[in-house]
Amino acid sequence: MAEEAEAAECPVCLQPFDGESTIPRVLGCGHSTCHDCLVSLPKPPFIKNTIRCPGCTQLVFYPPQGPSALPKNIDLIRLSKPFLSIKPSKSSSSSTTHDFVPNLWSHEFYLHWKHRILPQLSIETSDQTSSFVLHQNHKSKVNVSLFKLAFFSDNDNDENAAAFFKFSYISKVMWLLFKLGNDDSLSELDSIFNLNHPLVSTAYGLWCDHRHNLYLVCEYKARDTSLLNVVVSQQEDLSTFGIIGMELCETVMKLHDYGLVCGCCSLSCFCIDRFGHIVIGLNQVYMVGERLQNMTAQAVSFAHDNSQSLESDFTNALFEIHAFPSPELLVEFVQKQGIHFEFDKSTCTAGYSSDVWSIACILIWFLVGKSFADETYAFLSSFIHEYINGNTCDCENLFVGWLDKVSGFLDNRLGSDHVSIKELLCKCLCHDPGTRPPVIDVWKYMRGLIIKPKFDIIAITEEKSTNTHKCHCLLLGDLLWSSKKTNKVDDRSSMMNDSTHENLVVESDVIEGLRKTSLACTELKGHLDCISGLAVGGGFLFSSSFDKTVEVWSLQGFNHVHTLKGHEHKVMAVVFVDSKPPLCISADNGGDIFIWGITLPFEEKPFRKLNEEKDWRYSGIHALAVSSSGYFYTGSGDKSIKAWSMHDYSLSCTMTGHNSVVSALVVCNEVLYSGSWDGTIRLWCLSDHSPLALLGEEAPGASVLSLSAYTHTLVAAYENGSIKVWYKDKPLNSISAHSSSIFSICMEGQWIFSGGWNKTILVQKLSGDDESQVEITEIGSIAGNSVVTALHYWQGRLFVGQADRIIKVYSFGG
Structure with a gap:
């Protein structure tokens, strides 16, 4: 039924x-x-x-x-x-499609990090000094420090490098960020960017230099405001000591509020702002961490050599950076180098109390002077040497002996009038991190040295203990310790304010594959003049040229198959018609249209010739397009578009409206788009060839030289080097993509390829699903040696026609 x-x-x-x-x-x-x-x-x-x-x-x-x-x-x-x-359904292709550029990161990843990327020209560098300036706008600039997060190892000596793909600045930064690896590294960066307090240096963003080095850019204070200048001046007043101690505690507590721990407080990490407050520099913390990395790595490598020489080098290095790493931090540094011993591991974990240890050392140096630093650095050098050699008992003895000497230093300096200061500082130096007082207790005591309790109008309530929640130690995080770290020092760079450091080398397999291995280039030679058009179909590549011919190339081995001859003028455009039998249509600037049968063996002559009427002002045909509704279209110098029937090859109608040469045609979603030298784009209905709309009427601007469309997106290339994009009938911001005329543009999926007078093929990506968030990102470019005159994308291959008569085919795995 x-x-x-x-x-x-x-x-x-x-x-x-x-x-x-x-x-x-x-x-x-x-x-x-x-x-x-x-x-x-x-x-x-x-x-x-x-x-x-x-x-x-x-x-x-x-x-x-x-x-x-x-x-x-x-x-x-x-x-x-x-x-x-019945709603027509789109048949999905069974063949596997290939992306010309791999989707290296998600759109969500891009949206999250794009606002952290500083412009390429925003950093002003100097070869004579190690200072850097960030230009925030035309009038404002600030001093910044740069900490290298990663670099891309590039082979500058490759002679063919210029002929292959190069990432744009934005894509280079995104790629390096993406290759930083795990979520911990990116979470640590997020935490740094989310820090917003005047006592912590501002993290402005990420910046990449011309050597492919990726840097974290942070605020930098001049050296003459360094805390080091205050400490070495040997202030005698205990109130000044209390102010320094309170300021140090407040600065470190702000980091602890965000769950961040320095792990090692160095005098070089702190400076004094114009209001007299102590500010911590995050990049300086990382720089100290890299020096400690190098020192512990060297100590591990030469553990069984001359111990006195090694300890002396370690002591001198600590003096250079004025750092006081806690014993537990040094133990974890050594363990990360691959050496593990049973050394009360349950209590030797760097955390909030490690900062307390370092703060106490800075304060004692302020009270006692250089003799304390000499003794402490000697102790740390011996401690690390004994630990590496497995002498854990000697490590404990060294600690007890050192603490006795520190107690004697404090007795001589403070006498019997300030026993409580000595007890507090010695408690901060306990071997067991769990027995050290929290930073808030140290702050309260230092405040009491300045303001007596009965005069303190601020009620000091019991604040939450920062020792109870999970912390992240910056010097033990993945930004410093990554599986991609190398022990080689990059001597070419001075971005660390004269401190040597390791570099995170990003694995370059994908990029190197694009540039050299996987992205292969095949050159097709046979034309005698400029390439004017490209088309693919029936297993062949068709190329038209000013030499009045259309060459046919096999897509299997890219060998030359046949030459279609007969035109008496420059062939301006070529299209393939997927019909039975398949056809190739070519048109020249004399108004002649040749229709060729694509069957083996190829015929020497076209089976049909058509001709447009012309007068003395006429400049022939400039563009071709084919629709599935049984028509092909010609864009002409007489400002019109003509529709030709594919059934009897008669002229069906002439569409007028443009004020100059019709230079580009494309069919998509049952709409014919025509671009003209008058700077406008017109839309035509394919069912009755009636006009639908006009784009660019408000500001015609430069001439339209090329059009491409894909589903809901239309892209147009202009004579002034700009690209305009319409997504779901809504115009996006115009892009100044090239410095000169763009002769050809093509789109496939979310990828846009454009090329022209500057001999460069620009690769851009259209990303985002929400209409309000759709944007275009420059991914990179392919540098060429001639003007790009034609582009065509097909199944993972990019075909490039050039003015020097050569066709280049870029593909994977060639």
């Missing part, structure tokens, strides 16, 4: 058509939608008098009078059981 047909209904409100409350109106595409829904449907704001059909999404004419000017669908109203409207 046959199924009963369902009543036809509106594709928007799903109500059955009845001719009274739900009146079907016929759109230009043939689909029907009810009157009320057409009124409420959104209209493209930038393409007047158009609407997208809810059934097939085709852009069709919408009368300014409203839907009442559209005809009623009488058949749907009259028939109680109308015919079902």
Whole structure:
């Protein structure tokens, strides 16, 4: 028994058509939608008098009078059981598609980090000094320090490097960020950027130099405001000592509030701002950590050599950076070098109390002087040497002996009047981190040295203990300790303010594959003049040229198959028609159109010749396009577009409206787009060849030289080097992509390729699903040796026609 047909209904409100409350109106595409829904449907704001059909999404004419000017669908109203409207389905290709550029990172990753990337020209460097300046705007600039996070190892001696893919600045930074590896590194960076307090140096962003080095850019204070200058001046006043101690504690506590721990407080990490407050520099903390890395790595490598020489080098290095690493931090540094011993591991973990140890050392140096630093650095050098050699008992003895000497230093300096200061500082230096007082207790005591409790108007309440929640030690984090670290020192760079350091070498397999191995280039030679057009179909590549020929190349081995001869003028355009039998259409600037049969063996002559009428002002045909509706179109110098029937090859109609040469044609979603030298783009309905809309009327600007379209996106290339993009009928910001004319542009999926006078192929990516967040990112470029005149993308291959008569084919794995 046959199924009963369902009543036809509106594709928007799903109500059955009845001719009274739900009146079907016929759109230009043939689909029907009810009157009320057409009124409420959104209209493209930038393409007047158009609407997208809810059934097939085709852009069709919408009368300014409203839907009442559209005809009623009488058949749907009259028939109680109308015919079902069959929606055409798009057949998915069974062949595997390949991306020309791999999707190295997600759009969410890009959106998260793009605002952290500083412009390439925002950092001012100097070869004579180690200072750097960040230009925030035209009037404001600040001193900054640079800490190298990663670098891309590039082979500068490769002679063919210029011929292959190079990442843009933004993509280079995103790629290096992505290759930093795990979520811990990026989470640590996030924490640094989220720090927002005047006592912590501001992290401005990420910057990449011309050597492919990626840096964290942070605020930098001049050396003359360093805390080191205050400590070595040997102040005698205990109130000054209390102020320094309180300021140090407040600065470190702000880091602890964000769950961050320095792990080693060095005098070089702190400076004094213009209000007299102590500020910590995050980049300086990382620089100290890298020096400690190098020192412990060297100590591990030469553990069994001359111990006195090694300890002396370690002591001198500590003096250079004025650092006081806690014993537990040094133990973890050594363990990260691959050496592990049972050394009370449960209590020897760097955390909040490690900063307390370092603060106490700085304060004792302030009280006692250089003799304390000499003794402490000697102790740390012996401690690390004994630990590396497995003498854990000797390590404990060394610690006890050192603490006794420190106690004697304090007795001589403070006497019996300030026993409580000595007890506090010695408690901060306990071997067991768990027995050290929290930073807040040290702060309270230092405040008491300045303001007596009875005069302190600020009520000091019991704040939450920072020792109870999880912390992250910057010097033990993945930004310093990564599996990709190398022990080689980059001597070419002075970005560390004269301190040597390790570099995070980013694995370069993907990029090196793009540039040298996987991205292969094949050159096709055979034309005698400039390439003017490219087309692919039927297993062949077709190339037109000013030499009046069309060359046919096999897509299997890219060998030359045949030459199509017959044109008496420059061949300006070529297209492939997937029909039975398959056809190739070529057109020249004399107005001649040749239609070739693509069957083996190839015929020597075209089976049909057409010709456009011309006068003395006529400059022939400049563009070709083919539609699935049985027409091909020519864009001409007489400012018109002509539609030719594929059935009898007769001229069906002439579309006029442009004020200059029609230079580009493209068909997409049942719409014909035409670009002209008059700077405008016109949209035409394929069903009746009526005009739909006009783009660029408000500001025509430069001439349109090339068009490309993919699903809901239209891209246009202009004579002034700019690219304009329309996504779902909405224009995006114009892009100044090239410095000169763009002769060809093509789009495949989310990738846009453009090339022209500057001999460079620019690769851009359209990303984002939400219309309000769609944006274009420059991914990179392919440098060439000649003007790019034609581009075509097909199944993972990019075909490039050049003015020097050569066709280049870029593909993977060639």
